[in-house]
Amino acid sequence: MKNPYRFACVLALIAAGCTTMSDQDVSDKAVAVMKTSFNERGQAKLDRLDQDEAQKLCSIPPSAVLPKEVAARIEEINLATVKYPADGKLLGNWRDGERVAQSGIGMQYSDDPKVPAGANCYACHQLTQEEISFGTIGPSLYNFGKIRGNSEAIQRYAYGKIYNPQAYTACSNMPRFGHKQILTEQQIKDVTALLMDPNSPVNK
Amino acid sequence: MADPMRIRASEKGGIVNVKVLMSHEMETGQRKDGSGKIVPAHFIQSVTATHNGKTVLLAHWGPAVSKNPFLEFNFKGGQKGDKVQVTWTDNKGDKRTDEAAIS
Amino acid sequence: MKVQLHKAVGGVLAACAALAAFPVGVTAQSAVDEIAKYRQQLQDGNPAELWEARGEDLWKQKRGPKSVSLERCDLGKGAGVVKGAYAELPKYFSDADRVMDLETRLVHCMVTQQGFTTADATKRTFGAGSNRSDIEALTAWITSESKGVRMNVALNHAKEKEAYRLGEKIFYFRGGSHDFACATCHSETGKRIRLQDLPNLTEKAGAQLAYTTWPAYRVSQGELRTFQWRLNDCFRQQRFPELQFGSEASVALTSFLAFNANGAPFNAPAIKR
Amino acid sequence: MNQMRRRTLKAGASAGLLALLAAAGIISPGEVLAADWNKAAFEGKSMQDALKALGASSPATSSDIVIRAADIAENGAVVPVGVESRIPGTQSISILVDKNPSALAASFDLPAGTEPSVTTRVKMGQTSDVYALVKADGKFYMAKKEIKVTLGGCGG
Numbered sequence: 034m035k036n037p038y039r040f041a042c043v044l045a046l047i048a049a050g051c052t053t054m055s056d057q058d059v060s061d062k063a064v065a066v067m068k069t070s071f072n073e074r075g076q077a078k079l080d081r082l083d084q085d086e087a088q089k090l091c092s093i094p095p096s097a098v099l100p101k102e103v104a105a106r107i108e109e110i111n112l113a114t115v116k117y118p119a120d121g122k123l124l125g126n127w128r129d130g131e132r133v134a135q136s137g138i139g140m141q142y143s144d145d146p147k148v149p150a151g152a153n154c155y156a157c158h159q160l161t162q163e164e165i166s167f168g169t170i171g172p173s174l175y176n177f178g179k180i181r182g183n184s185e186a187i188q189r190y191a192y193g194k195i196y197n198p199q200a201y202t203a204c205s206n207m208p209r210f211g212h213k214q215i216l217t218e219q220q221i222k223d224v225t226a227l228l229m230d231p232n233s234p235v236n237k
Numbered sequence: 238m239a240d241p242m243r244i245r246a247s248e249k250g251g252i253v254n255v256k257v258l259m260s261h262e263m264e265t266g267q268r269k270d271g272s273g274k275i276v277p278a279h280f281i282q283s284v285t286a287t288h289n290g291k292t293v294l295l296a297h298w299g300p301a302v303s304k305n306p307f308l309e310f311n312f313k314g315g316q317k318g319d320k321v322q323v324t325w326t327d328n329k330g331d332k333r334t335d336e337a338a339i340s
Numbered sequence: 341m342k343v344q345l346h347k348a349v350g351g352v353l354a355a356c357a358a359l360a361a362f363p364v365g366v367t368a369q370s371a372v373d374e375i376a377k378y379r380q381q382l383q384d385g386n387p388a389e390l391w392e393a394r395g396e397d398l399w400k401q402k403r404g405p406k407s408v409s410l411e412r413c414d415l416g417k418g419a420g421v422v423k424g425a426y427a428e429l430p431k432y433f434s435d436a437d438r439v440m441d442l443e444t445r446l447v448h449c450m451v452t453q454q455g456f457t458t459a460d461a462t463k464r465t466f467g468a469g470s471n472r473s474d475i476e477a478l479t480a481w482i483t484s485e486s487k488g489v490r491m492n493v494a495l496n497h498a499k500e501k502e503a504y505r506l507g508e509k510i511f512y513f514r515g516g517s518h519d520f521a522c523a524t525c526h527s528e529t530g531k532r533i534r535l536q537d538l539p540n541l542t543e544k545a546g547a548q549l550a551y552t553t554w555p556a557y558r559v560s561q562g563e564l565r566t567f568q569w570r571l572n573d574c575f576r577q578q579r580f581p582e583l584q585f586g587s588e589a590s591v592a593l594t595s596f597l598a599f600n601a602n603g604a605p606f607n608a609p610a611i612k613r
Numbered sequence: 614m615n616q617m618r619r620r621t622l623k624a625g626a627s628a629g630l631l632a633l634l635a636a637a638g639i640i641s642p643g644e645v646l647a648a649d650w651n652k653a654a655f656e657g658k659s660m661q662d663a664l665k666a667l668g669a670s671s672p673a674t675s676s677d678i679v680i681r682a683a684d685i686a687e688n689g690a691v692v693p694v695g696v697e698s699r700i701p702g703t704q705s706i707s708i709l710v711d712k713n714p715s716a717l718a719a720s721f722d723l724p725a726g727t728e729p730s731v732t733t734r735v736k737m738g739q740t741s742d743v744y745a746l747v748k749a750d751g752k753f754y755m756a757k758k759e760i761k762v763t764l765g766g767c768g769g
Contacts (some may be wrong), residue, residue: 054505055501059506059509060503060509062502062506062509063506063509063510063513063592063596064513066506066510066588066589066592067510067513067515067589069587069588070583070584070585070587070588070589070590070591071575071580071582071583071587072579072581072582072584073581073582074582077516077576077579077580077582078581079580079581081515081516081517081579081580081581082515082580082581083515084513084514084515087519088515088519089512089514090521091514092509092512092513092514093512094512094523094527094542095523095528095655131558135764137767138519140516140517140579140581141542141576141577142576142581142582143576153767155534156533156534156767157533165371165534165535165685165761165763166532166534166535166763166764167534168385168531168532168534168535169524169530169531169532170524170528170531170532170533180523196428206524208517208518208519208520209519213517213519213590214517215517215518223434236426240390240393240394241393243389243390243393248705252728256384256385257385257389258385258389259386260384260387260390262469262470262562263736263740265707265714266737267714280642282650283649283650292723292724293724293726293727294721294722294723294724294727294731295721295722295724295732296719296720296721296722296731297649297651297655297719297720297721297722298718298719298720299655299715299717299718299719300715300736301715301717301718301719301735301736301737302714302718302719302733302734302735302736303392303559303562303690303691303692303733303734303736304562304690304691305387305557305562305734306383306733306734307384307387307693307732307734308693308731308732308733309384309385309731309733310721310727310728310730310731310732311727311731312726312727312728313726313727313728314726322658329668370684371685374683374684374685375683375687375763376683377683377684378683378685378686378687378693381681381682381683381693381695382693384692384693384732414742492741518677532765533766533767534764534766534767535685535687535763536687536766559687559688559690559691560688560690560691560766561690562690562691613687613688613766
C-alpha cells in the first residue's frame with residue numbers, strides 16, 4: 034500500500050468486479066487485512082505482524098524456489114545475528130536441555146512471560162529413543178553428536194543453528210531461537226549439550 | 238438444569254445394546270482455575286439404567302470418569318419399542334433422568 | 341490428576357487417517373497403529389451430539405430483544421434453510437455486502453433479526469466449561485445438517501474470489517516471534533507434529549480431510565470447537581496476536597480452505613484429540 | 614412416607630434394603646445409588662486402599678478378563694476402556710488406574726441378564742497400568758494392561 038496509485042487501481046478493479054488484481058496487489062492487501070484482523074493480547078502485541086525482511090521474503094509456498102541471490106542474502110543477514118557465548122563454552126547441561134526440548138510453551142498470548150520458554154524440539158524432531166511422541170517436520174536428530182563427532186566445529190554449528198537456523202538455510206521452518214530471544218544463552222547451551230554430549234540420550 | 242442425555246438403545250438377536258452420552262463437567266477437584274483457585278469436585282457418582290422398571294445396570298463413578306461421560310453396556314430381554322430409562326446423580330445431589338425407546 | 345488433565349493443549353488441524361511411513365521401525369509403526377485404534381474407539385460416542393441438541397433448541401427458540409427465533413435466518417440457501425447450507429459457506433451475502441462464514445452469518449442474524457447487539461452476540465464465541473457458547477452449539481447443529489453433503493463453495497462474486505486469494509496469501513504469511521505461517525505445518529504431505537498427523541492443506545486430499553472434520557469435539561478440552569476456534573487457536577500457537585472472531589482475515593482464510601475442500605462429503609461434527 | 618424415607622437413609626440401611634425400598638417405589642433408584650457410593654473405595658489413594666475398601670484385598674489374576682483399550686492414548690483426558698469378563702457368575706466390574714490420585718475410576722454392578730461387558734472413558738494423569746477387577750460368585754479376579762499417555766499437538 035506504499036504506492037497510492039496501485040491502491041487506487043486495486044479499488045477500481047474491485048469496484049468493477051474485475052479479478053485481475055496482480056499477485057503483488059493481493060499480497061499487499063493481505064498484509065493490510067492481517068493488521069485489521071487481530072487484537073493484541075497478553076504478550077502478543079500487534080508488532081508481531083510487522084514482518085522483517087526474511088519473514089517477508091519467506092511468505093511463499095515452500096515449493097517455490099527462491100532465487101539463489103535472495104537465499105544468499107537471507108542467509109547473510111541472519112548469519113550476522115549469531116552471537117556465540119562470551120565465555121566460549123558451547124555446551125551446557127543436557128538434562129536441562131531435555132526439559133527445554135520437551136516444553137512447548139513460551140511467547141503465546143496465553144503464556145506467562147515470566148515462565149521461561151521451551152524450544153519444543155520434539156514437536157518436529159525425533160531426538161531420543163525413549164520419547165515416542167515426536168514430530169517429523171524436521172529431520173531426526175537421534176545420534177546427532179555420535180554421527181558427527183563432538184568437535185568444536187560441530188558444536189559451533191549446532192549452537193549457531195539453534196540460534197538462527199536461517200543463517201544456514203534461508204526460509205527454514207525452524208524458529209530463530211537466539212535471534213528472536215525465545216531462548217536464553219544458557220538454554221541454547223543446554224540444548225546444544227543435549228545434541229552433542231556423549232552421555233545424552235540423543236547419543237545412546 | 239443439566240442438559241438431556243443422548244441415549245441409543247438397539248436390539249439385535251435378543252440383546253439390547255445401550256449407549257449413553259451425558260452432559261457433565263466431571264470436575265476432579267484437583268484442577269485450578271485461571272486465578273489459581275481449586276475448582277471444587279463436581280462429578281456424577283451414580284448411574285442407574287432400568288428396563289421395564291427392572292435395574293439393568295448400576296454404576297458408581299469417581300471423578301476420573303471423563304468429562305461428558307460415555308457409557309456402553311448390553312442386556313438381554315428387551316424388545317423393540319420398550320423404554321430404557323437412565324438416571325444419573327452427582328455429588329452435589331443434582332440428577333437427571335432420560336429415556337429412549339429400543340430400536 | 342498428577343498432571344493437569346484439563347490443560348488446554350491446543351492442537352493441530354485435524355487428525356488424519358492416511359498415515360505415511362515414518363523414519364524409525366517397529367516402535368513408531370506400532371505407536372501409529374495404536375493411536376489409530378484409540379481414535380477408532382472414540383468414534384463410538386461423540387459428545388458433540390450434546391451440543392447439536394442444544395443448538396437445535398437455540399435455533400428454534402424465540403430469543404433476543406425482538407423475541408424471534410433464527411428460523412428465518414438466511415444461511416445462503418434461503419431463509420430458514422439449514423440442510424446443506426454449511427457445505428456452501430463461506431459465501432458473499434448482498435445484505436451485508438461481504439463474504440461470511442457460518443459463524444459470522446449467525447452473528448449477523450442474531451443482530452439483524454433477534455435484535456442482539458454485536459457485543460452481546462459475540463460475548464462468548466468459545467465456551468469454557470459451564471460458560472457455554474451459544475454460537476458453538478448453533479454451529480454444531482447447523483453443520484450436522486450438512487453431514488454427507490459434498491463441499492461446494494463457489495467463487496462467483498468478485499468478493500468471493502478476492503477472499504480466496506487473500507486467504508491464500510494469509511496462509512503463507514510468516515510472522516511473530518517464531519516465524520510461523522499456517523504453511524509451516526500444513527504444506528507438506530505425511531508430516532506430523534508430535535504424534536498428530538498434519539494435513540497438507542495445499543493439496544486437495546489434505547484440505548478435504550481437514551476441513552470436512554470441523555467442528556469437532558476436542559477430548560483434550562471437553563469442548564465442541566468450531567472452525568473459527570480452530571483458526572484462532574492455530575494463530576495463538578503461531579505466536580500471533582489474537583485473531584478477531586469473524587474478522588476479514590478469518591473469513592478469507594476459511595474461504596481458501598473451504599474451497600480447496602470442494603467435492604468431499606462433509607463429515608462433522610467430528611471427535612478429535 | 615418422607616419421614617420414613619429420611620430415617621431409613623440416615624440409618625445407613627443396607628444396599629439390599631434400599632433396593633427393596635426402591636422397588637416398592639418408596640425411594641428413587643438414584644437415592645439408592647447415592648447412598649451406596651463407596652466413599653472409602655473412591656477416595657482411597659492407592660490400588661491397595663481401593664481394593665481393600667472394595668473387599669478385594671488379594672484378587673486372583675485371570676486371563677478370562679479382557680481389557681479393550683489402545684496401548685497408547687492420544688490424550689489422557691479421555692481414554693476409552695472396555696472390560697469384558699468371561700468368568701461365569703460375574704456380578705460386578707471395576708476399572709482402576711494405578712497412577713491416578715485415586716485409583717478407582719468406576720464400578721459397575723451387573724444384575725442377572727446384563728452382559729458382563731461395559732465400556733466407558735476415563736482420565737489418566739500419566740502412563741499407567743489399568744486394572745479391571747471382576748467380582749464373580751463372591752470372589753475377586755483381576756487383569757491389567759499398560760496404557761501409555763502421550764504428549765500431543767503443538768504442546769502449548
